[in-house]
Amino acid sequence: MTKTSGTQENGTKRIAVIPGDGAGVDVTAETVKVLEAATAASGRKLELEHFDWSADRYLRDGTTLPEGASKMLVDRFDAILFGALGDPRVKDNRHAADILLGLRFQLDLYVNARPCELLDARLTPLRDRTERDLDFMIFRENTEGLYVNIGGVFKRGTPDEVAVQEQINTRKGVERILRHGYEYARRKKLTRFCMTDKSNALPHGHGLWQRVFAELKTQYPEIESRHLYVDALAAELVRDPSQFQVIVAPNLLGDILSDLGAQLIGGMGVAPSGNIHPGRIGLFEPVHGSAPKIAGKNLANPIGSVLSSAMMLEEIGFPEEAAVIREAVRASVREGKTTTDLGGSMGTREVGDWLADYVARHGVKR
Numbered sequence: 282m283t284k285t286s287g288t289q290e291n292g293t294k295r296i297a298v299i300p301g302d303g304a305g306v307d308v309t310a311e312t313v314k315v316l317e318a319a320t321a322a323s324g325r326k327l328e329l330e331h332f333d334w335s336a337d338r339y340l341r342d343g344t345t346l347p348e349g350a351s352k353m354l355v356d357r358f359d360a361i362l363f364g365a366l367g368d369p370r371v372k373d374n375r376h377a378a379d380i381l382l383g384l385r386f387q388l389d390l391y392v393n394a395r396p397c398e399l400l401d402a403r404l405t406p407l408r409d410r411t412e413r414d415l416d417f418m419i420f421r422e423n424t425e426g427l428y429v430n431i432g433g434v435f436k437r438g439t440p441d442e443v444a445v446q447e448q449i450n451t452r453k454g455v456e457r458i459l460r461h462g463y464e465y466a467r468r469k470k471l472t473r474f475c476m477t478d479k480s481n482a483l484p485h486g487h488g489l490w491q492r493v494f495a496e497l498k499t500q501y502p503e504i505e506s507r508h509l510y511v512d513a514l515a516a517e518l519v520r521d522p523s524q525f526q527v528i529v530a531p532n533l534l535g536d537i538l539s540d541l542g543a544q545l546i547g548g549m550g551v552a553p554s555g556n557i558h559p560g561r562i563g564l565f566e567p568v569h570g571s572a573p574k575i576a577g578k579n580l581a582n583p584i585g586s587v588l589s590s591a592m593m594l595e596e597i598g599f600p601e602e603a604a605v606i607r608e609a610v611r612a613s614v615r616e617g618k619t620t621t622d623l624g625g626s627m628g629t630r631e632v633g634d635w636l637a638d639y640v641a642r643h644g645v646k647r
């Protein structure tokens with residue numbers, strides 16, 4: 282469970298809400314409605330406080346992640362509900378890098394949990410696959426690898442230009458994400474664990490992953506440990522996803538695989554994620570970005586964000602509210618109460634209203 286420095290005496294949990302840009306704003310508004318309906322039904326309290334860190338704010342006064350923001354979040358909140366960042370007006374997306382990567386690194390959110398669970402057989406582009414075939418978790422290492430922004434450009438703009446982008450793999454970093462994956466498997470009684478890398482081509486960096494994996498797997502003898510190079514894993518995920526329950530991947534590879542996973546379960550609109558450091562504050566966000574083309578048009582699917590909030594509720598100790606929200610999402614897909622990306626005819630707001638209403642009507646069984 283997440284640390285509780287934001288928790289108040291009466292058990293109220295405090296959530297920092299950062300909608301961000303574009304579709305992030307659209308979907309977060311609906312998730313807030315659903316969260317409010319769930320806690321109204323259960324009688325437990327969430328206090329939500331909004332922060333306007335976004336492209337608008339950056340363009341207005343130059344603020345990205347304010348000084349001291351990470352400490353303030355740790356001191357005052359139990360979790361962060363995040364939308365998405367990215368705006369065509371900010372060419373280098375500097376605000377997005379500062380805010381999202383800043384929070385991931387400063388809060389040391391080393392686990393990027395990306396569940397790929399098929400909500401309804403009609404949503405997968407794979408032929409003859411059902412909900413039973415597609416239910417796996419990707420744990421992407423979230424603080425190292427190629428995303429550490431170490432490198433440089435030499436002789437920029439000349440024919441002799443050289444660009445160097447370093448990657449970092451530490452024993453501590455590799456061990457803690459692999460251990461997290463194994464502990465999750467053990468807790469959930471899952472038996473199929475797959476570590477992926479590209480150690481055949483990257484023998485130094487990913488060789489470390491191989492060595493740590495070889496050490497750790499002996500500590501989890503009840504779990505079937507398997508290794509696949511990432512290219513083979515991508516192919517296997519499409520050929521037969523039912524082979525997989527828990528996948529652990531380095532940062533870049535996990536980023537790519539989880540978008541593949543998102544498409545297998547119905548597209549970017551439905552995939553949730555959590556950025557977690559077990560025992561500390563976590564940040565929960567849909568896998569998708571700010572989708573500028575559909576932003577502000579009542580088109581974005583709120584399900585990825587709503588399911589991310591269910592992950593958040595589980596982390597902060599509200600599992601019943603999380604369960605009824607998941608049930609509402611399943612029902613909406615089953616009954617075709619969805620946005621157009623899933624074949625429905627509803628808008629973002631109408632889906633949000635439908636989910637909030639479902640949660641209010643079905644209450645929360647505690």
Ligand SMILES: NC(=O)c1ccc[n+]([C@@H]2O[C@H](COP(=O)([O-])OP(=O)(O)OC[C@H]3O[C@@H](n4cnc5c(N)ncnc54)[C@H](O)[C@@H]3O)[C@@H](O)[C@H]2O)c1
Nearest residue numbers: 365366367368549550568569570571572573575581582622
């Ligand atoms: N975590 C984040 O904040 C995050 C993640 C990815 C991309 N981005 C940023 O978002 C911006 C757009 O990036 P992109 O186009 O590569 O990725 P994107 O995820 O925003 O969009 C990819 C595709 O998915 C669709 N899509 C996305 N969200 C959807 C939703 N809720 N419902 C229905 N369809 C949806 C979009 O219309 C688009 O066709 C960029 O600035 C990028 O840097 C941010």
